[in-house]
């Protein structure tokens with residue numbers, strides 16, 4: 486079941502070494518109006534991505550940064566591994582090194598899409614992008630998309646600590662400064678409210694399943710069962726337990742040196758719901774409540790997030 490995670494750790498190490506020699510104002514570039522970190526993304530990769538050919542049996546995990554992407558990415562990879570073991574004898578000419586590719590679609594060099602053609606199906610592909618920035622083939626081929634969302638106050642809180650923990654992201658002297666940027670298009674990978682509003686248009690599609698960070702925190706067994714059913718993967722009780730145990734916060738944090746290298750602790754920080762209560766002022770609560778209402782209040786994704794439960798003091 487263990488994947489080495491070498492590529493993630495290598496990529497983060499390299500990006501961090503590069504970023505440590507850069508000024509704050511050199512860390513980001515803009516592509517189609519959205520800022521991205523120069524150490525892990527590039528305009529060439531975005532241009533190459535446009536002609537990326539998705540396979541109908543790809544599995545896409547779509548999640549805004551800090552929504553629990555690494556968590557769900559492991560769950561999906563484990564589920565695929567379980568199902569592949571049952572139907573093994575996969576023929577492939579690629580060696581193990583070639584079979585490992587950094588799973589974030591928009592992260593890495595422009596040649597990665599060529600390498601990805603050698604990966605066996607199903608490929609688990611992770612992205613922080615909004616739907617209109619994804620290659621058309623994903624929608625044309627009706628690829629299954631697992632859309633992961635998290636309450637915006639905890640996303641902001643997690644993103645703040647992350648930005649101050651990694652050199653590749655601009656750091657902030659104060660939480661107030663971060664909050665101002667988080668509420669705008671200046672945020673790395675764009676504005677979370679716009680993200681929710683754009684993805685909401687796809688929430689009713691048959692090939693899209695939405696899951697929240699909070700529901701998975703409340704009941705991981707049920708969450709994993711739902712995801713497996715969506716992917717058409719049947720699990721024995723033992724397999725289910727294995728996936729569930731491996732995806733606990735404690736287990737993933739403990740393993741994070743292996744999967745994410747020296748910066749593991751930054752990716753697996755607290756893993757809780759409601760940490761926002763330690764940071765938000767009354768004024769910030771009001772601003773965010775208003776923005777939530779404006780962008781997604783009353784919509785399918787808005788309701789799914791249970792804002793009243795998770796985001797009201």
Ligand code: PPS
Nearest residue numbers: 550551552553554555556643733734753754755756
């Ligand atoms: S990234 O870097 O944008 O891809 O970050 P992402 O993985 O999306 O989100 C990081 C947050 O998810 C938490 N996390 C978990 N929570 C619960 N259980 C598990 N297993 C788990 N794994 C990661 C991680 O701790 C980050 O949240 P915070 O609130 O900062 O702790």
